[in-house]
Amino acid sequence: MKILVVDDFPSMRRILRNLLNKIGIVDVDEASDGAEAFAKIQATKFDLVISDWNMEPVTGLDLLRRVRGEATTSALPFIMVTAESKTENVIEAKKAGVNNYIVKPFTAEVLKAKISAVMG
Amino acid sequence: MASRMTAEPAAHDTAARVAFRLEQITDRLHGEVLRLAGMQAVAEPDAELSSLRHELQGMADLIAETRAEVAGLLPIPHSRLTSASDELDAVVEATERAAVEIMTAAERAQEAAQTLRTAPGLDAEAVANVDAIEAAMLDVFIACSFQDLTGQRIRKVVQALTYIEKRVLSLTTLWEDNVGLSGAEAPAMDDRADSHLLNGPSASGLQQDDIDTILHGEPASEPASQSDIDALFA
Numbered sequence: 543m544k545i546l547v548v549d550d551f552p553s554m555r556r557i558l559r560n561l562l563n564k565i566g567i568v569d570v571d572e573a574s575d576g577a578e579a580f581a582k583i584q585a586t587k588f589d590l591v592i593s594d595w596n597m598e599p600v601t602g603l604d605l606l607r608r609v610r611g612e613a614t615t616s617a618l619p620f621i622m623v624t625a626e627s628k629t630e631n632v633i634e635a636k637k638a639g640v641n642n643y644i645v646k647p648f649t650a651e652v653l654k655a656k657i658s659a660v661m662g
Numbered sequence: 663m664a665s666r667m668t669a670e671p672a673a674h675d676t677a678a679r680v681a682f683r684l685e686q687i688t689d690r691l692h693g694e695v696l697r698l699a700g701m702q703a704v705a706e707p708d709a710e711l712s713s714l715r716h717e718l719q720g721m722a723d724l725i726a727e728t729r730a731e732v733a734g735l736l737p738i739p740h741s742r743l744t745s746a747s748d749e750l751d752a753v754v755e756a757t758e759r760a761a762v763e764i765m766t767a768a769e770r771a772q773e774a775a776q777t778l779r780t781a782p783g784l785d786a787e788a789v790a791n792v793d794a795i796e797a798a799m800l801d802v803f804i805a806c807s808f809q810d811l812t813g814q815r816i817r818k819v820v821q822a823l824t825y826i827e828k829r830v831l832s833l834t835t836l837w838e839d840n841v842g843l844s845g846a847e848a849p850a851m852d853d854r855a856d857s858h859l860l861n862g863p864s865a866s867g868l869q870q871d872d873i874d875t876i877l878h879g880e881p882a883s884e885p886a887s888q889s890d891i892d893a894l895f896a
Binding site: 549552554557564596628633636643644645646647648649650652659 | 762813885887891894895
């Protein structure tokens with residue numbers, strides 16, 4: 543499984559990569575914002591995107607909408623991992639087509655469970 | 663009281679027009695208050711009029727003081743707000759460095775544990791200890807996500823400070839240009855009785871939701887828990 547981790551904080555990308563390695567996923571690429579992530583998604587075939595919400599200039603929600611708006615990437619599984627835990631944020635992401643939503647901070651077990659729920 | 667304004671600013675400059683209008687209102691209010699304060703008692707008891715005059719004089723003083731204070735918010739090169747923003751940026755950088763160092767150490771421990779796991783003749787107790795070390799290192803990694811969360815919040819504070827700073831500098835520049843009052847006329851220090859509140863709330867104080875609950879019986883916006891979110895995706 544090839545996963546793209548998107549977060550503007552290098553330490554958070556490192557944490558996610560480490561947790562993914564611990565649950566047996568080693569093919570992990572990284573992007574520091576939505577624009578870089580979208581360019582990588584168009585250039586490479588990923589099985590799953592795990593993205594933060596709060597990034598500039600292109601947020602995680604913007605990235606999600608772009609991914610859903612492109613015919614070639616519209617079905618790409620997408621998990622939002624963010625501190626934005628207000629109900630309206632979750633509903634907004636769901637309307638935009640997010641597959642699942644993880645609130646920071648989280649455990650490896652939660653990450654594994656959400657990936658399993660999305661990927662089957 | 664004669665206005666110190668000499669000419670109305672260009673119509674396209676909204677901020678300047680607002681400052682011009684504010685100056686007009688303030689001047690008129692100040693003049694009226696001074697006029698009322700100077701009136702002599704005629705029919706009312708002297709004590710009441712004296713009290714009224716005292717109150718009006720207080721209002722006039724307050725208006726004058728406020729004008730001086732606004733003018734005193736000088737656009738100096740390195741203001742307190744700029745300094746505060748820089749300090750908060752430094753906090754983000756320092757916590758980022760600390761988190762990286764912690765994670766680097768945790769990764770070294772993980773690698774050592776993995777090497778140890780492959781050592782020949784490892785008994786069950788040793789394997790259990792290796793498992794415990796790896797689990798602990800994973801917990802260390804997860805705990806490092808504090809840096810991301812605090813960093814995001816501090817960024818928002820820095821953005822708010824920057825926004826306020828720009829607006830204050832813009833207003834004070836307009837005020838100086840249009841009113842002609844310089845910062846030298848303003849009080850150098852804030853000696854109001856509640857000036858300590860400018861230091862912000864205590865970290866151990868109530869959160870907004872706590873206060874909303876106390877005042878209205880329910881929070882304004884409740885963050886959802888992971889289980890609440892799971893229910894939305896069920």
